[in-house]
Amino acid sequence: MVKARSLTRWLAFGFVAGLGFVSAAPASAQATLDTVKKRGKILCGVSPVAPGFSYADDKGVRRGFDVDICRAVSAAVFGEPDKVEYVPLNTNVRFQAVQSGEVDILSRQNTWSFSRDNSLGLDFGPVVFYDGQGLMVPKKLNVSSASELANAAICLLPGTTTLQNLEDFFRPKNIKYEPVVFENSDEWRNAFFSGRCDAITTDRSDLASVRAIASDPDAYVVLPETVSKEPLAPTIRQNDPNWRKIVDWSVYALIAAEEKGITQANVDSHLKSEDPEIQRLLGVNGDFGKMLGLDNKWSYNIIKSLGNYVEVFDRNLGPKTRLGLTRGPNKLWTEGGLLYAPPFR
Ligand SMILES: N[C@@H](CCC(=O)N[C@@H](CS)C(=O)NCC(=O)O)C(=O)O
Structure with missing residues (x-):
């Protein structure tokens, strides 16, 4: 786990852009x-x-x-x-x-x-x-909007788009928070389930994944804000x-x-x-x-x-699965969605 305070070093290496520390590719024309x-x-x-x-x-x-x-x-x-x-x-x-x-x-x-x-x-x-990126919190936190997360510890994964999105969302609102970064998704999820973080953030579809493996999915709620594309x-x-x-x-x-x-x-x-x-x-x-x-x-x-x-x-994802997602923008263009x-x- 990498605590927020040691993040400066990570940020300097493209972490903020969710690049995962790599910047150039070898040319292999195979x-x-x-x-x-x-x-x-x-x-x-x-x-x-x-x-x-x-x-x-x-x-x-x-x-x-x-x-x-x-x-x-x-x-x-x-x-x-x-x-x-x-x-x-x-x-x-x-x-x-x-x-x-x-x-x-x-x-x-x-x-x-x-x-x-x-x-x-x-x-x-x-x-x-x-x-789009969302945030999920334990219901017992009694929070109904991301704007109520001042000083919250928020669990996230490195090499993803998620930290920059949080910055872009919270900074203009002057809301301070503590990003807590984990090496892999098992640690990240378990830290959230065990109460180590107040909130967890990732793509909304992935929040549905996280919720699906929780021992009590109903104990968690996804907040209404979608903070990114x-x-x-x-x-x-x-x-x-x-x-x-x-x-x-x-x-x-x-x-x-x-x-x-x-x-x-x-x-x-x-x-x-x-x-x-x-x-x-x-x-x-x-x-x-x-x-x-x-x-x-x-x-x-x-x-x-x-x-x-x-x-x-x-x-894999639809209403009859444990994720229970509706299609939203992932409908055909002929049905009001973006697929074409x-x-x-
Ligand atoms: N879409 C975002 C985040 C995608 C992402 O990697 N999500 C994580 C959670 S933050 C994940 O993959 N979890 C499942 C796993 O690692 O097995 C990106 O491309 O940076």
Whole structure:
């Protein structure tokens, strides 16, 4: 644990920007698709313990929304979703792991921000989840707004966007608080559960994750303020445009399938569709897979293996799961949300 008073040193190293202490990327022009095919699996960096996003189930199988993004890329590349090895990464080492080639893709609640996009040698794929930072407190604290948190100890993780967001939120209001920083998410959560901090802060979706593992979820309440924009997106190395396009279009395939009403259960019947865009999306017509260096059935395989965006969302995060999230901005643009796939044309 790093107490607030020793934070100055951390701040000087880009901690404030949530960069995780790294500033430059080695240039390795190796084609990730070739490496991945030769290896026979994708190396996917994920959160160690984030129910709904990435966690190991009781049989040790990794599950979650972020996990499914890597499974979609696996289905696109290999025709099957489980040619993936998961590498659990703490917040402060995650971007380094992409830079060094330890992972091919980081699907880990990563916020796409200017400084990350422009100083780390990384690229961000499409936003897969529009989030925002919130704060959670024990109910017994009797606090109903973040503005009541003067002098509170607030638990957070290093190498994240969260501290700068707190500063940006509290400083103009002249509210002082004590950030308490932990090395990993287990320590961070347990410190909050044991009362070491008055509040915990992270993306609102992640607060739902934290609450889901609390022994008494009802003992905690998420405060109404959303203090930032956290567009979460898969992250890849900047020097491999083909790999980036595979990741981009794998996500767009999930969104396009929802736009077209194609589901895991009905995808086969859509193979006979008269809609030219569906024909291209499912590889019935055109060479869209070949343009990516993949089989023309690449996106059919994604939908057949995982379903469309809302199926992935509902299975991992939706109202029937222990996170119980509603879609909010993560609805299709046609339904008032922000999700939009460029045309398959
Ligand atoms: N979206 C923010 C924060 C994302 C984040 O890393 N959240 C933490 C909690 S603050 C987390 O991943 N927890 C789960 C884990 O570490 O396994 C960012 O990219 O900096």
